[in-house]
Amino acid sequence: MRDGRVAGKKALITGGAQGLGAATGRLLAREGAIVSLADKNLVGAQAVAAEINAELGAGTAFAYALDVTQEDQWIATLEAANAAMGGLSVLVNNAGISIGGNVEELSLENWHTVMHVNVDSVFLGCKHAIGYMRHAQPGSIINLSSIAGLIAAHNSPVYNASKAAVWLLSKSVALHCAKHKLDIRSNTIHPTFIDTPILDPLRKMFGKDEAEAKLARQIPLGRLGKPDDVAYAALYLASDESRFMTGAELKLDGGISAM
Numbered sequence: 001m002r003d004g005r006v007a008g009k010k011a012l013i014t015g016g017a018q019g020l021g022a023a024t025g026r027l028l029a030r031e032g033a034i035v036s037l038a039d040k041n042l043v044g045a046q047a048v049a050a051e052i053n054a055e056l057g058a059g060t061a062f063a064y065a066l067d068v069t070q071e072d073q074w075i076a077t078l079e080a081a082n083a084a085m086g087g088l089s090v091l092v093n094n095a096g097i098s099i100g101g102n103v104e105e106l107s108l109e110n111w112h113t114v115m116h117v118n119v120d121s122v123f124l125g126c127k128h129a130i131g132y133m134r135h136a137q138p139g140s141i142i143n144l145s146s147i148a149g150l151i152a153a154h155n156s157p158v159y160n161a162s163k164a165a166v167w168l169l170s171k172s173v174a175l176h177c178a179k180h181k182l183d184i185r186s187n188t189i190h191p192t193f194i195d196t197p198i199l200d201p202l203r204k205m206f207g208k209d210e211a212e213a214k215l216a217r218q219i220p221l222g223r224l225g226k227p228d229d230v231a232y233a234a235l236y237l238a239s240d241e242s243r244f245m246t247g248a249e250l251k252l253d254g255g256i257s258a259m
Ligand SMILES: NC(=O)c1ccc[n+]([C@@H]2O[C@H](COP(=O)([O-])OP(=O)(O)OC[C@H]3O[C@@H](n4cnc5c(N)ncnc54)[C@H](O)[C@@H]3O)[C@@H](O)[C@H]2O)c1
Pocket: 014, 015, 016, 017, 018, 019, 020, 021, 038, 039, 040, 041, 044, 066, 067, 068, 069, 094, 095, 096, 097, 098, 117, 144, 145, 146, 147, 190, 191, 192, 193, 194, 195, 196, 197, 198, 199
């Protein structure tokens, strides 16, 4: 077994083809975990898995095609990843999307799309993963909410609502596991703007430098976060260092919510 803060852990990470999911996969693997990257972009997930295996050895990372809105795909992916990794002790519900538009502009179709991807995904992941995780305790479920799940904006009603839903859903899962004497924790991470492709629509709208400057001005620390800022929070939550933390939230917001 490789050494590290999550040595021997077996982690499934959704949205692992790029951005925060890929960064989390790389860091958990470097810290001793076996990782499964699941994404609707299979080619991207395979590329990240190949990089990890080239760096750390074959069998460290696996890739799966998963649309997180589809229950049958969740069931098949969990079964395959559990078999490939020899268990499942960490679930990172990271896949997510954002569609803007204020409450008068937003279509019902776009409302449903975001709620399916951001909320149904976390429900389905928790619902079907706990059965595997109970055999690999202590376990940790890490759900990507957002600072936008705690603080609203006039032009992101569905993103706000979806990420607030993830926040409370995660606490309910934590209490369910505790009540059933399962050593499986469930916590949320709430980042502000982090430098990933999710910000590309804004970069297209305003130009890269202007878009990033606009976002940075909203953050007391005066800069965007880096994917590793979030990956290190996921590492802490995945590791046994956070054994007494459940039903909680970690804000990585450069000070926004302190104002
Ligand atoms: N980057 C930020 O500024 C930021 C801030 C707060 C919260 N978040 C949250 O963090 C998570 C990751 O964000 P990111 O910045 O890495 O985004 P990203 O757009 O860079 O990556 C998202 C990944 O999710 C995958 N994905 C999207 N829909 C999917 C589906 N239906 N099934 C499976 N995979 C799907 C995409 O293919 C992609 O690989 C999201 O939940 C996002 O809401 C991001």
